[in-house]
Amino acid sequence: MLGIIEFLAVVTSAVYGIVLATRKGLDVVGVAVIASVIAFGGGTLRDVLLDRRPLFWMAHEHYVVIVLALAVVGSLMPRPFVWLGRHLALPDALGLALYSLTGVAFALQEGASHLIAVLMGVITGTFGGVIAEVLCNEIPSLFRPMPLYATCAFLGAWAYLGVSHLGWGEGVALAVGFSVIFLLRMGALRWRIILPAAKV
Amino acid sequence: MLGIIEFLAVVTSAVYGIVLATRKGLDVVGVAVIASVIAFGGGTLRDVLLDRRPLFWMAHEHYVVIVLALAVVGSLMPRPFVWLGRHLALPDALGLALYSLTGVAFALQEGASHLIAVLMGVITGTFGGVIAEVLCNEIPSLFRPMPLYATCAFLGAWAYLGVSHLGWGEGVALAVGFSVIFLLRMGALRWRIILPAAKV
Amino acid sequence: MLGIIEFLAVVTSAVYGIVLATRKGLDVVGVAVIASVIAFGGGTLRDVLLDRRPLFWMAHEHYVVIVLALAVVGSLMPRPFVWLGRHLALPDALGLALYSLTGVAFALQEGASHLIAVLMGVITGTFGGVIAEVLCNEIPSLFRPMPLYATCAFLGAWAYLGVSHLGWGEGVALAVGFSVIFLLRMGALRWRIILPAAKV
Numbered sequence: 001m002l003g004i005i006e007f008l009a010v011v012t013s014a015v016y017g018i019v020l021a022t023r024k025g026l027d028v029v030g031v032a033v034i035a036s037v038i039a040f041g042g043g044t045l046r047d048v049l050l051d052r053r054p055l056f057w058m059a060h061e062h063y064v065v066i067v068l069a070l071a072v073v074g075s076l077m078p079r080p081f082v083w084l085g086r087h088l089a090l091p092d093a094l095g096l097a098l099y100s101l102t103g104v105a106f107a108l109q110e111g112a113s114h115l116i117a118v119l120m121g122v123i124t125g126t127f128g129g130v131i132a133e134v135l136c137n138e139i140p141s142l143f144r145p146m147p148l149y150a151t152c153a154f155l156g157a158w159a160y161l162g163v164s165h166l167g168w169g170e171g172v173a174l175a176v177g178f179s180v181i182f183l184l185r186m187g188a189l190r191w192r193i194i195l196p197a198a199k200v
Numbered sequence: 201m202l203g204i205i206e207f208l209a210v211v212t213s214a215v216y217g218i219v220l221a222t223r224k225g226l227d228v229v230g231v232a233v234i235a236s237v238i239a240f241g242g243g244t245l246r247d248v249l250l251d252r253r254p255l256f257w258m259a260h261e262h263y264v265v266i267v268l269a270l271a272v273v274g275s276l277m278p279r280p281f282v283w284l285g286r287h288l289a290l291p292d293a294l295g296l297a298l299y300s301l302t303g304v305a306f307a308l309q310e311g312a313s314h315l316i317a318v319l320m321g322v323i324t325g326t327f328g329g330v331i332a333e334v335l336c337n338e339i340p341s342l343f344r345p346m347p348l349y350a351t352c353a354f355l356g357a358w359a360y361l362g363v364s365h366l367g368w369g370e371g372v373a374l375a376v377g378f379s380v381i382f383l384l385r386m387g388a389l390r391w392r393i394i395l396p397a398a399k400v
Numbered sequence: 401m402l403g404i405i406e407f408l409a410v411v412t413s414a415v416y417g418i419v420l421a422t423r424k425g426l427d428v429v430g431v432a433v434i435a436s437v438i439a440f441g442g443g444t445l446r447d448v449l450l451d452r453r454p455l456f457w458m459a460h461e462h463y464v465v466i467v468l469a470l471a472v473v474g475s476l477m478p479r480p481f482v483w484l485g486r487h488l489a490l491p492d493a494l495g496l497a498l499y500s501l502t503g504v505a506f507a508l509q510e511g512a513s514h515l516i517a518v519l520m521g522v523i524t525g526t527f528g529g530v531i532a533e534v535l536c537n538e539i540p541s542l543f544r545p546m547p548l549y550a551t552c553a554f555l556g557a558w559a560y561l562g563v564s565h566l567g568w569g570e571g572v573a574l575a576v577g578f579s580v581i582f583l584l585r586m587g588a589l590r591w592r593i594i595l596p597a598a599k600v
Contacts (some may be wrong), residue, residue, distance in 0.1 A: 029550050044449070049244070051253050053451050054489035058516050065515070075598040115265070116258050134334060134534060150229050195227035198275040249444070251453050315465070316458050334534060347479040350429050395427035 002105050006043075006056065007063070009098035013128060014039040014067040016091040018074035019081045020132070032071035034132055038095075039067050041128035046103050046120055052108045075195055089189050092129075097181035100125030100153040101174055114161055121157035125181075126150050147188035148195065156181030167176060201371060203304050206243075206256065207263070209298035213328060214239040216291040219281045232271035234332055238295075239267050240385040241328035246303050246320055248321035250310045289389050292329075297381035300325030300353040301374055304360055314361055321357035325381075328352050347388035350378070350393065356381030401569060402505050406443075406456065407463070409498035414439040414529060416491040418474035419481045420532070432471035434532055438495075439467050441528035446503050446520055451508045487587050492529075497581035500525030500528040500553040501574055504560055514561055521557035524548050525581075547588035548595065556581030 009090065017038035021031040040057050047055045057063045074081045103124025109115035126149065160177025164170070187193065217238035221231040240257050247255045257263045274281045284291065303324025307317035326349065360377025364370070387393065404483065417438035421431040440457050447455045457463045474481045484491065503524025507517035560577025564570070587593065 022598040025597040029595060031598055032425045033550070048248060048448060049255060049258075055449060057592050058449075058512065061513055061515060064519065112258065113261055115261060119264065130335075135530070150233070195229060197225040197227050198222040198231055198278045248448060249455060249458075312458065313461055314462060319464065330535075345427075350433070395429060397425045397427050398422040398431055398478045 001080055001174065002102060005098050005174065006060075006102050009043075009051045009102060010057075010063045010067065011070075012098065013095035014070050014089040015081070015084060016088065016095055017128075017132065018071055018078075019088055019091070021071075021083040021141055022074055022078040023085060024136070028072060028075035032068055032098040033073045034135070035067050035074070036064075037135060038128040038132050039063075040067060041131045042099050042124040042126065043102065043128075045127050046106065046124040049123070050107060050112070050120065052106060052110060089186065090108050093182050093189075094184040095128075096125045096149070096153060096185060097156065097178050099128070101160060101177050102158055104157045104177070105174075118157040118161065121160075122150050122153045125153040146194065148184060148193050149188075151195065152181045152188065155184060179183055201374065202302060205298050205374065206260075209243075209295055209302060210239050210257075210263045210267065211270075211297035212291040212298065214270050215284060216279070216288065216295055217332065218271055218278075219285040219288055219291070219326075221271075222274055222278040222281055223285060226265050226385075228272060228275040230267055231275045233266060234335070235267055235271045235274070235296050236264075237335060238328040239263075241331045242299050242324040242326065243302065243328075245327050246306065246324040249323070250307060250312070250320065252306060252310060289386065291386070293382050293385040293389075295328075296325045296349070296385060297378045299328070300357055300381055301360060301377050304357045304375075304377070318354060318357040318361065322350050322353045325353040340362065345394050345397070348384060348393050349388075349393065352381045352384040352388065355384060401574065402502060405498050405574065406460075406502050409443075409495055409502060410439050410457075410463045410467065411470075412491040412498065413495035414470050415481070416483060416488065416495055417528075417532065418471055418478075418490055419485040419491070421471075422474055422478040422481055423485060424536070428472060428475040430447065431475045431491045432468055434535070435467050435471045436464075437475070437535060438528040438532050439463075441531045442499050442524040442526065443502065443528075445527050446506065446524040449523070450512070450520065451505060452506060452510060489586065493582050493585040493589075494530075496525045496549070496553060496585060497556065497578045499528070500557055500581055501560060501577050504577070505574075518554060518557040521560075522550050522553045525553040546594065548593050549588075550583060551595065552581045552584040552588065555584060 014035045017035035018031055020038075021034040024030075026034065040063075043056050047053070100121040104117045104121035107120035112120060156177045156179075159180040160173050163173040163176045166173075214235045217235035218231055220238075221234035224230075226234065240263075242255050247253070300321040304321035307320035312320060335356045356377045356379075359380040360373050363373040363376045366373075414435045417435035418431055420438075421434035424430075426434065440463075443456050447453070500521040504517045504521035507520035512520060556577045556579075559580040560573050563573040563576045566573075
């Protein structure tokens with residue numbers, strides 16, 4: 001099941017990256033770089049921090065083929081991706097939810113504690129987007145008042161762990177974790193739920 | 201003894217990060233991210249480069265709890281941190297000195313040569329701040345004429361190694377290394393000691 | 401033979417970094433940082449991703465001595481480096497070609513597939529420059545219409561692999577790969593060969 005989730009995380013993240021990159025008018029190399037960074041960045045950091053070898057995209061080489069093929073298609077025929085771009089929040093929220101859950105689950109497999117596993121989920125879910133912003137030299141979303149993002153991954157990771165302990169099976173736990181992250185993120189966008197700034 | 205130094209390095213670096221982040225008016229997630237990056241960034245890079253596993257903050261999970269708790273407290277009650285902010289140079293210099301020494305000592309434990317150990321000390325001491333600047337999209341201090349920073353870590357690391365060889369005990373060597381880095385940094389700030397630019 | 405190529409890659413990349421850094425009027429620490437990042441960044445990422453230990457610059461410590469010595473010389477006597485700066489494209493293209501080939505070859509040695517080896521070549525050849533741009537807070541070249549860069553590494557890596565399979569010997573394959581990357585890059589600069597942007 002984690003394999004399917006990881007596969008979907010790669011595809012939705014790559015689509016998100018391609019929409020971003022074609023919007024900015026990058027060439028095919030730029031589109032491939034941004035798509036790869038967003039699709040593989042978070043999972044790579046997770047694997048390096050946990051010392052999981054080989055890295056997930058070396059172990060599943062078809063991920064690389066798919067992302068590069070999508071990037072080439074997206075460069076040549078950006079129209080369907082532009083259409084998707086109007087619903088950009090969707091692949092972004094899907095990638096966040098799916099990648100965060102793989103982070104938690106793989107960290108537990110490596111013997112990490114609950115707290116470390118939750119943090120690994122948040123890092124895996126959010127890091128690709130952070131690197132992409134740094135590469136694009138944008139004002140990091142950390143510094144703009146933005147609807148909940150890392151917070152969704154954090155709460156959903158705990159929900160997944162909590163339901164795991166109830167013994168209803170891994171599938172139910174993953175479904176609950178996914179729903180919490182995905183719905184919380186879409187809700188935060190819809191109603192602009194924003195954390196207050198530290199009041200100095 | 202290294203355990204105590206590392207603990208103090210984590211706390212002082214986290215305080216430094218929280219002051220920086222609350223000043224910029226970040227929300228609690230932003231404060232936690234900046235505090236974690238500054239407190240754990242340099243040591244994480246050190247551990248990844250040296251292949252020390254598990255990473256120091258996974259092996260000492262209470263570090264993570266402390267930094268996150270400090271970040272939450274700092275977001276809700278930033279006043280004491282603002283007060284500390286007037287003395288921001290202090291936690292910064294403490295973190296630089298303490299982290300640099302852990303970098304040197306752990307590198308030696310892994311069998312690194314003196315030169316590599318010194319570089320690992322400089323990287324450990326300075327890298328957290330560098331990533332924080334990159335995340336905050338600031339003009340990197342590398343490009344502004346700034347009082348000695350990496351230089352202090354570099355000289356203090358050699359002082360620590362030199363005294364280690366005199367056989368006066370690890371405690372004396374650490375104390376000398378700490379004093380060199382800390383006093384040099386505070387002195388460089390006080391008297392604005394700046395390296396000359398390459399004269400083209 | 402790979403040892404010689406790696407040595408030359410380190411030296412040409414360091415020279416490139418020193419020219420860049422002295423031009424910007426950095427002090428000796430800044431020059432050393434930029435030279436080290438450009439000379440060691442790509443190879444370090446390659447080694448961390450492939451889990452090759454110890455890192456190449458820890459295993460070949462004289463690389464570090466050479467880069468730091470060049471950085472000090474470049475800070476004190478920048479004139480010869482300024483002169484080189486008029487031919488900046490040369491060390492840049494050399495570093496790109498040499499480092500990319502080490503990336504491909506070392507990845508194959510670690511048992512990577514052809515596709516992964518090619519990507520590792522591109523990453524090794526280009527990453528040092530990417531980090532340097534991020535550290536310098538520049539508009540990443542990804543986002544300016546630029547002559548072919550990563551593309552040269554990509555095509556040269558496949559050329560090297562292709563010739564390797566013909567059984568004419570490693571030396572011929574390396575020479576062909578080198579020529580493709582180096583000449584393509586110099587030609588792309590000379591005739592401003594630029595990939596078209598994704599047409600939205």
